[in-house]
Amino acid sequence: MSSSHNDSGISGLVSGSEDLGLLRFLTCGSVDDGKSTLIGRLLYDRKLVYDDVVDQLREESKRFGTQGDEIDFALLVDGLEAEREQGITIDVAYRYFSTDRRRFMVADTPGHEQYTRNMVTGASNADVALILVDASKGVRLQTRRHSFIVNLLDLEHVVLVVNKMDLVDYSQSRFNGIVDEYRLFADGIGLKSVTEIPVSALRSDNLTYRSTNMSWFDGPSLLEYLETVEVSNRSVLRPSRLPVQRVVRPDSEFRGYAGTIATGTIKVGDELIAAPRRDQFKVTSILTADGEVDEAEAGRAVTVTIDSEVDISRGDVLAKATELPQSSDRLQASIVWMSTSPMLPGRPYIIKMGHKVAVASFEAPRFVWNVTTLEHVAARTLELNSIGVCHIDLDTAVVFEPYVESKAMGSFIVIDRETLETVAAGMIQFGLRRSENIHWHTFEVNRDTRRELMGHDSGVVWMTGLSGAGKSTIANLLERRLASLGVHTYILDGDNVRQGLNKDLGFTDADRVENIRRVAEVAKLMADSGIVVIVSFISPFRAEREFARRIMPEGTFFEVHVDVSVAVAESRDPKGLYLKARAGKLPNFTGIDSPYEVPEFPEVRINAAESSPTESADIIVAALVEAGIVRAS
């Protein structure tokens, strides 16, 4: 729905004017600063709203509106039923409109602090941010918070929209006062390219046309600004990067690599590599939606063919051989946490960077930001809506660029391995070159040598289950049975680990995760030294047990679930712990007020209510024999 008469036919643009393409902008500001009203009014003034929608709006304004008998323009934008009734914007809503000069996409995001994640989402897809301020209230905490996020997400332009000028009698000095205060803050956080415009959304001053009520203002109206602001295609000038999205092999004849060019340009004849590997090849053709081309630039979806048979897969990044990208398996990044479950340092998460998926674990944050005072605050974890800086370890090296240089190559999302929900957004600051500084030495005495010396293979028997299930009893019997078979063993349990190595840890979820991570790493080293390690820990979380499994060589990890109901364990209660927990004296006690996640596919499951400890130990020995770790006699 273009605004008015348009003689250029299908192009939707006035002939002769430069085609500026699509502008994506974001509106943010405090709760009552009038974002939705601004957008609704802009659409209405430009006659971008159809009559039947206006009729519906009139009817709804009477029911839900806040403007008496007048049309409440905010209702045009606030989409979901719950929001209309509560009068707030919960989610990110996208709106579209076009004028003779440009096509616009608006992300309207909520102002409340508890919706920081929604604002980050909106900002990640925008070129320009409109930050609204109520002229009668001035710069507020929310204004600062939103400006900080806009700067963190590195938007190209910021407009400070000083709204409700009608409430301050269109006062120039009031406007200048707000501008001065804001500039001081904006300079402090390093915000570039800020433009200030005084408006009244309700009265339509300086929205689409320059207002006679503010003749002292000689800048553009908001719409004029949006129609003409240049979004310099920064990404085109960067080194060429084409992340491989899909290997295209429709038949035996054709083999190509499809993806969207992240930065720079790709030409036929370019000498490329597929990072992280270094084999060189030449581009032989480039296919786009408009057919074959000789050259394509950032933003275009292409399929390229090359002149050699290199092994290239989804997630690799095509780059010029003369402009090699960095790669690392350890990164420092800003993280915005978006889940109600806090980040657990050490726990494995999935990260998706472009088309590359890796397993990642976070260290405790180096700090989190107080986003209103900009102070660095110490923290052990990241909670919902907190923004911090963390070191991240990956199970594989990834090709990347710092976020400020390339959004496409420097951003990632974090996915929980259990729920598969998106729990965080990350922006890479730089790679930490651990992989280049610390080399794992390849010793001449290796696993095979040790197996010869010991006379048996090594591995980890990981016993998990509720307190009182009988893990320790079974572990002791198992160790005796193995000793009688000439197998070297060692038991790691709460008694010998909690009092030494892990005495700095308590029983919060984060500490439990770290506790198990350390135990898993120690077990791995001991198993590597040639012995059979018996680990006896409640280890209630599936993710940590999976971590322990993943760091061990295939086939040498035996998860043993000592399975018993809470009722049975509680009736045994050998150490009187359940009694204390029930009395509230032991917080976070597994089975009472902290969950136990039952193993899905353990190597051995022992029904501890039916099998005796001796029978249980025999079942485990049999499993080790069957796997070839130890011999039966």
Added chain:
Amino acid sequence: MNKSKPRHLQQLVDESIFIFREAVSEAERPVLLYSIGKDSSVLLNLALKAFAPGKPPFPLLHVDTTWKFKAMYAFRDDLAKRYEMDLIVHQNPYCLENNINPFDHGSARHTELWKTDGLIQALQQHKFDVAFGGARRDEERSRAKERVFSVRSPSQGWDPKQQRPELWNTYNNKLAQGQSIRVFPLSNWTELDIWQYIAIEEIDIVPLYFAAPRPVVDRDGLIIMVDDDRFRFLPDEKPEIRSVRFRTLGCYPLSGAIESNATSINDIIRELETGTTSERQGRVIDKDGIASMERKRQRGYF
């Protein structure tokens, strides 16, 4: 092929292609929900481009109600043949058996049984985990907040409060057991973009979008076309021939026409640019209450 597209259209095309490729890269059984309308035609055109020089790696699924316009069925069958795409047509067996129709059962019930339930049956029967749809965010207010990759529970329900955040263009397409994803490559297109693209790419669409003399009756403020002899006239009601066209197509007794003389795509675009009513104005099913669309989608409607 016209290569001088307006820049925003080229940006939208590239974005849609990116979405198609990303969705199939981690899908086991993708499918394209084909509704025969103009948006479906654009969707298919983009799918063909996204996977060229190969064929799109998925079939088309049409959830049929037996009440579409005759011209739509003819168009559908011709198109599947022309592009050599597999076409699955699903008709809810319960509806067939009980002759569910808009005249006896009303628009809401008719739509829920044939389309909402029919779609769920088809998706579950074929175990599709990714379903492409042609919905656009500009169609209706509650759509404005739908994600590009929209996760559905095993019962195909949609919970607007439990949506995954979508950051940059990094889509989380991981699925838990039984979940599926609806993917909307046209999310950021507007009605005008669709028509401009159809004009530039010379995409075939059902002739009902162009004005022609057609037999119609006036009902509850809508102009309804009499497409076959199943139509139930009210007492004293008689069809008259008027020059009309359709902005959206669905079941013929539920699709309101507009009076128009637009016989070419350029006529249609001109009409849109000066027009004063929205696309959904002609849909009977949207009039079931202010937030009716949002509620339908929570149930699983597309």
